[in-house]
Amino acid sequence: AQKVTQAQTEISVVEKEDVTLDCVYETRDTTYYLFWYKQPPSGELVFLIRRNSFDEQNEISGRYSWNFQKSTSSFNFTITASQVVDSAVYFCALIRGSRLTFGEGTQLTVNP
Amino acid sequence: EAGVAQSPRYKIIEKRQSVAFWCNPISGHATLYWYQQILGQGPKLLIQFQNNGVVDDSQLPKDRFSAERLKGVDSTLKIQPAKLEDSAVYLCASRPIQRTPNTGELFFGEGSRLTVL
Numbered sequence: 001a002q003k004v005t006q007a008q009t010e011i012s013v014v015e016k017e018d019v020t021l022d023c024v025y026e027t028r029d030t031t032y033y034l035f036w037y038k039q040p041p042s043g044e045l046v047f048l049i050r051r052n053s054f055d056e057q058n059e060i061s062g063r064y065s066w067n068f069q070k071s072t073s074s075f076n077f078t079i080t081a082s083q084v085v086d087s088a089v090y091f092c093a094l095i096r097g098s099r100l101t102f103g104e105g106t107q108l109t110v111n112p
Numbered sequence: 113e114a115g116v117a118q119s120p121r122y123k124i125i126e127k128r129q130s131v132a133f134w135c136n137p138i139s140g141h142a143t144l145y146w147y148q149q150i151l152g153q154g155p156k157l158l159i160q161f162q163n164n165g166v167v168d169d170s171q172l173p174k175d176r177f178s179a180e181r182l183k184g185v186d187s188t189l190k191i192q193p194a195k196l197e198d199s200a201v202y203l204c205a206s207r208p209i210q211r212t213p214n215t216g217e218l219f220f221g222e223g224s225r226l227t228v229l
Contacts, residue, residue: 004154035217043223044221045220047217099160104154105154
């Protein structure tokens with residue numbers, strides 16, 4: 001079985017603060033892919049990043065960065081200098097075969 | 113490129129009534145998914161199609177839920193009869209066929225929000 005845990009239900013920050021969203025996963029597979037999705041109030045899930053289990057290099061894309069640590073089964077997401085538009089629910093997900101399993105999500109609120 | 117289209121966006125029904133949701137995936141995407149997202153939770157897979165065949169429906173409550181994708185393009189999800197606990201957002205997603213199945217991201221529609229009273 002596979003499982004994704006996002007322990008932080010809600011996070012509230014003030015604009016320009018950095019914020020890290022935690023994700024811990026469980027899988028018996030040796031090859032797997034991890035994802036982060038953003039769900040703004042409109043409801044559509046927007047793909048942010050995909051990372052495979054063989055690539056532990058951290059990735060940076062603008063204000064977003066991801067820290068994948070296989071040893072701790074974690075795939076954390078950091079937003080630097082947060083903005084009000086970053087307010088959304090963020091989901092971490094794990095894919096096995098073609099089934100995508102989501103965590104429960106973290107509601108991020110960025111206040112002006 | 114047009115995204116995944118879903119309708120209706122909102123639906124309110126009484127318990128024991130029936131409801132149907134429609135999804136039109138991105139053109140050329142062979143794989144189509146229906147997810148159920150209860151408020152405050154992550155999406156849960158209900159059913160996955162590849163073309164017009166069912167790949168995974170292990171989490172679909174088959175006594176009341178049904179789905180079809182007759183021509184391998186758009187899809188319909190039906191609930192009959194609805195229960196209070198079916199109140200949720202029903203998300204449709206699609207993905208093109210990948211050589212390695214688990215590399216590609218899913219593209220989601222905006223969802224259909226169901227309220228059962």
